[in-house]
Amino acid sequence: MENRPQPPRTPRRRRPPTSHWTDRILRFQVLGRGAIGSIGFLAVLLGLSFTIIQIVGVLKPDPPEPEIESVNLEKVVPGEEIVVAGQNLELVTEARLIGPSDEQIFFLPVDGNKIMVNVPRGVAEGSYILEFSRKKDEPPVRAGNIEVVLPTPTTTPHPTPTPGLKPVNPSVRVPTHTPIPPTIIFANLNWDTARLQNAIARFVVENGYGYPTDTIPDLPGGAGDVWKSLVNGNINVNLEVWLPNLREEWEKALEAGSVIPLGKSLDVTWQSGFVVPTYMIEGDPTTGETLAPGLTTVHDLRNYAGIFALPDSGGKAVMWNCPPIWGCANINEGQVSAYGLNDVIELRNPGSEEELFNKVLLATEEKLAWLGYMWSPTKAASTLDLTRLVEPNCGVGQNPEDGCGYDDSRVRIAVHPSLVAEAADLVKLFRKWDFKESTLFVAFSRKKDEPPVRAGNIEVVLPTPTTTPHPTPTPGLKPVNPSVRVPTHTPIPPTIIFANLNWDTARLQNAIARFVVENGYGYPTDTIPDLPGGAGDVWKSLVNGNINVNLEVWLPNLREEWEKALEAGSVIPLGKSLDVTWQSGFVVPTYMIEGDPTTGETLAPGLTTVHDLRNYAGIFALPDSGGKAVMWNCPPIWGCANINEGQVSAYGLNDVIELRNPGSEEELFNKVLLATEEKLAWLGYMWSPTKAASTLDLTRLVEPNCGVGQNPEDGCGYDDSRVRIAVHPSLVAEAADLVELFRKWDFKESTLFVAEGYFEETGGSFEKAAVCYLKKEQAVWTQWVTKDAAQKVREALNAP
Numbered sequence: 001m002e003n004r005p006q007p008p009r010t011p012r013r014r015r016p017p018t019s020h021w022t023d024r025i026l027r028f029q030v031l032g033r034g035a036i037g038s039i040g041f042l043a044v045l046l047g048l049s050f051t052i053i054q055i056v057g058v059l060k061p062d063p064p065e066p067e068i069e070s071v072n073l074e075k076v077v078p079g080e081e082i083v084v085a086g087q088n089l090e091l092v093t094e095a096r097l098i099g100p101s102d103e104q105i106f107f108l109p110v111d112g113n114k115i116m117v118n119v120p121r122g123v124a125e126g127s128y129i130l131e132f133s134r135k136k137d138e139p140p141v142r143a144g145n146i147e148v149v150l151p152t153p154t155t156t157p158h159p160t161p162t163p164g165l166k167p168v169n170p171s172v173r174v175p176t177h178t179p180i181p182p183t184i185i186f187a188n189l190n191w192d193t194a195r196l197q198n199a200i201a202r203f204v205v206e207n208g209y210g211y212p213t214d215t216i217p218d219l220p221g222g223a224g225d226v227w228k229s230l231v232n233g234n235i236n237v238n239l240e241v242w243l244p245n246l247r248e249e250w251e252k253a254l255e256a257g258s259v260i261p262l263g264k265s266l267d268v269t270w271q272s273g274f275v276v277p278t279y280m281i282e283g284d285p286t287t288g289e290t291l292a293p294g295l296t297t298v299h300d301l302r303n304y305a306g307i308f309a310l311p312d313s314g315g316k317a318v319m320w321n322c323p324p325i326w327g328c329a330n331i332n333e334g335q336v337s338a339y340g341l342n343d344v345i346e347l348r349n350p351g352s353e354e355e356l357f358n359k360v361l362l363a364t365e366e367k368l369a370w371l372g373y374m375w376s377p378t379k380a381a382s383t384l385d386l387t388r389l390v391e392p393n394c395g396v397g398q399n400p401e402d403g404c405g406y407d408d409s410r411v412r413i414a415v416h417p418s419l420v421a422e423a424a425d426l427v428k429l430f431r432k433w434d435f436k437e438s439t440l441f442v443a444f445s446r447k448k449d450e451p452p453v454r455a456g457n458i459e460v461v462l463p464t465p466t467t468t469p470h471p472t473p474t475p476g477l478k479p480v481n482p483s484v485r486v487p488t489h490t491p492i493p494p495t496i497i498f499a500n501l502n503w504d505t506a507r508l509q510n511a512i513a514r515f516v517v518e519n520g521y522g523y524p525t526d527t528i529p530d531l532p533g534g535a536g537d538v539w540k541s542l543v544n545g546n547i548n549v550n551l552e553v554w555l556p557n558l559r560e561e562w563e564k565a566l567e568a569g570s571v572i573p574l575g576k577s578l579d580v581t582w583q584s585g586f587v588v589p590t591y592m593i594e595g596d597p598t599t600g601e602t603l604a605p606g607l608t609t610v611h612d613l614r615n616y617a618g619i620f621a622l623p624d625s626g627g628k629a630v631m632w633n634c635p636p637i638w639g640c641a642n643i644n645e646g647q648v649s650a651y652g653l654n655d656v657i658e659l660r661n662p663g664s665e666e667e668l669f670n671k672v673l674l675a676t677e678e679k680l681a682w683l684g685y686m687w688s689p690t691k692a693a694s695t696l697d698l699t700r701l702v703e704p705n706c707g708v709g710q711n712p713e714d715g716c717g718y719d720d721s722r723v724r725i726a727v728h729p730s731l732v733a734e735a736a737d738l739v740e741l742f743r744k745w746d747f748k749e750s751t752l753f754v755a756e757g758y759f760e761e762t763g764g765s766f767e768k769a770a771v772c773y774l775k776k777e778q779a780v781w782t783q784w785v786t787k788d789a790a791q792k793v794r795e796a797l798n799a800p
Contacts, residue, residue, distance in 0.1 A: 066132060076148055077149060077150070081118040083117070084130070086113055090113065094132065095107070095132040096140075097129070098129040107229065107234075115132070117146060125150055130143045181210055181423075183211070183212045184236050184237060185215065186236070186239070187235050188215035188226070190323075191353050193435075201430075211423060216229065223326060223327045227249050231253055231259060236419050237415050237419070238413070238415070239265055239413055239430075240413075241414050242327075244399070244410075246327065255576045255722065257574045257743040260414065260415050260416070261413065261569075262430045263433070266436070269411055271328065271373070271374070272373070272375075272406060273331075274335075276292070276369075281293065281296075284367050289367075291307055296390055298391050301344065301371070301389070302341065318346055319345050319348070320370075320371070323349065323356070324349050333401075334400070356373070360374065361384075391405030394708060395707060395708060412566070412567075413569075420736045420739045425733075428732065493522055494734045496525045496548050496735065497528060498548070499549065501538060501551075505578065506551060508769060510551060511769065513742075513745070520785055521738060521741070521792075528541065535638060538550065542571060543570045551577055551747075553573075555721060555723070569729065572727050572729055572732070573725065575742075578689060581720065583721055584687075584701070585633065585647055585684070586631075587685065587699070588698070588701065589682055590697040603681055608702055610702070612701070613657065620681050629656055629683055630657075630658055631644075631648070632662050635662060635665060642713070643712050669690075676696050686698060703716060703717030704717065737786070741785060746783075754777060
């Protein structure tokens with residue numbers, strides 16, 4: 001046999017060692033032996049597929065991330081704007097500038113791939129952090145720092161003498177540059193009444209007062225983002241703040257003093273997502289047809305869903321919502337869900353205010369079924385016969401989206417506090433602004449094809465210029481040498497009248513504030529004599545302008561009066577005075593309920609609620625109370641005295657409780673201190689922040705919460721109190737610098753207790769305590785005042 005050369009043998013690739021069971025499975029796969037081999041083969045295929053999917057997932061590019069250029073060393077002047085460009089900024093949900101103290105936060109508008117960086121006038125210089133967020137649940141991205149710098153003052157330099165020229169005659173006046181008035185930024189709201197008010201107001205402000213005006217571009221979040229821009233000072237004026245749509249934001253801003261409300265904008269209004277034409281319920285007068293005779297409440301819609309259905313709604317009732325950028329759109333959505341109507345109602349977006357009106361007008365002209373959102377004052381609400389379906393009232397702490405109807409809306413005017421310093425005359429203008437319903441409808445006209453109706457004239461009064469009249473020459477006298485300056489009288493500053501409140505925290509605040517106002521700002525101060533009606537009469541005097549400043553307005557004791565004054569613009573709230581406080585007429589020492597730790601004795605182990613007092617009246621009785629429990633009330637001149645009396649009556653406890661007058665705040669404190677020292681029974685009124693409430697272990701008996709429209713004297717507990725600072729609007733014109741002072745005033749609990757300590761050290765003198773506080777706590781109060789005022793206060797404190 002011929003020996004032929006053999007082809008080179010390819011070396012066999014060695015398989016990596018496998019386990020016994022893996023080896024068997026691989027062999028079964030290759031040979032295809034039996035069912036087990038097939039299953040193993042499929043398992044490997046699935047594993048490979050999963051691995052490939054993982055690899056593809058890894059290789060898949062990440063979604064784009066927002067990026068901006070480096071912004072370090074960028075500078076911005078308050079009141080001006082710089083643009084920071086970047087990529088994918090349309091993914092940014094929120095951009096903001098954070099001040100050095102982390103308390104100043106300015107929300108910035110994003111326009112495409114640009115962030116518009118601006119800060120309001122009046123902010124401090126320094127390095128501010130620019131950051132942005134893509135999603136609410138993602139941490140913010142820090143982009144860099146931006147320097148806020150103050151504008152360089154435009155001073156006229158002293159001229160360098162030119163050789164050969166004579167000096168300028170000093171009696172000849174060189175004309176000076178007129179300061180450029182600030183641009184007033186109006187909220188750019190996107191509904192007709194606000195646009196109309198803005199147009200009228202801007203014409204008056206520009207032509208009557210000489211200020212240029214502008215708006216900022218539409219903000220993506222609608223009314224909510226507009227509100228943030230007002231709080232941050234990017235907007236100066238908002239002529240329509242709709243409450244309760246922004247109720248929580250409004251309360252926070254009032255407490256912080258970050259906006260100034262100037263009264264009502266429109267008349268009391270209503271709004272509802274569940275409005276139908278009345279003929280649907282009561283019948284069409286021409287045909288007698290009634291589409292939904294039993295439709296009364298929102299829950300009745302379940303029985304009439306088909307009537308409001310459209311061919312493409314799948315049998316669901318179509319309910320026309322607000323335009324999506326309005327805050328009410330989300331509220332209405334929440335209401336439908338909370339009422340359990342998602343399965344029978346489909347909310348639809350009308351696109352715009354005009355389209356919403358067109359839909360209801362078309363339906364009523366043809367007597368068709370219609371369900372949707374409507375509000376007043378609008379032409380549709382006033383000219384069409386519409387019915388609001390009945391909804392539950394909102395309880396305490398409830399909002400409409402929790403499943404209850406809108407409260408009647410209050411539409412307010414609000415301005416940023418910087419307007420007080422920059423344009424006090426406009427604050428006065430907007431405080432008098434009154435766009436009541438008749439004014440609104442006259443401005444709109446009755447129909448587009450009719451000429452407008454002239455309702456009358458409104459006088460726009462410009463401030464009187466303080467010009468010096470030309471003197472009439474007196475016979476026999478020579479003209480005055482024009483180069484000789486005649487001294488002018490320095491205007492006498494107005495006397496600032498403080499509310500003469502008769503409890504210690506207010507007296508202490510007054511003493512500190514009056515020292516600062518007199519010595520730091522140069523205004524004389526005074527109070528008016530004690531008023532017989534206490535806090536109520538003091539409030540009336542503030543509203544009437546007999547008082548300029550009230551540093552402690554206790555709410556809810558004056559809740560109704562407060563709301564009326566805000567609506568009328570007759571007071572200006574400047575933020576919180578004290579921290580959130582509580583008050584109650586039914587307070588006992590805790591050892592009465594939980595036992596005396598030293599003796600183990602428990603006087604009233606089952607005492608929990610006010611109604612339990614009936615079982616323990618004898619414990620609180622005194623020898624001369626005829627077996628009734630003695631309950632120590634407020635001093636009689638305080639508003640809470642009548643409230644506590646009303647509570648005892650409303651709880652049905654007149655037969656077991658005798659209210660007694662302690663005579664004064666000091667005597668009330670003495671009584672509870674004496675009782676706790678001797679571990680005796682005690683029942684009475686107490687509040688916080690006070691030294692007694694913070695140092696003694698006291699318990700408030702449980703009372704029912706107040707419902708909508710209820711007051712404590714109706715038989716419910718006090719809400720936690722909000723203590724506010726309020727000033728009369730005249731202070732804006734007479735002492736705008738004091739408005740800014742009291743807006744920054746912060747007498748929080750720690751500050752109060754330190755000041756009260758000085759009060760005790762000085763033997764109970766409020767004036768001496770004020771001086772002691774101002775000397776030793778300069779790190780605190782200098783944050784409220786200007787640098788010039790701080791220096792003058794220090795000089796007064798160090799004077800012999």
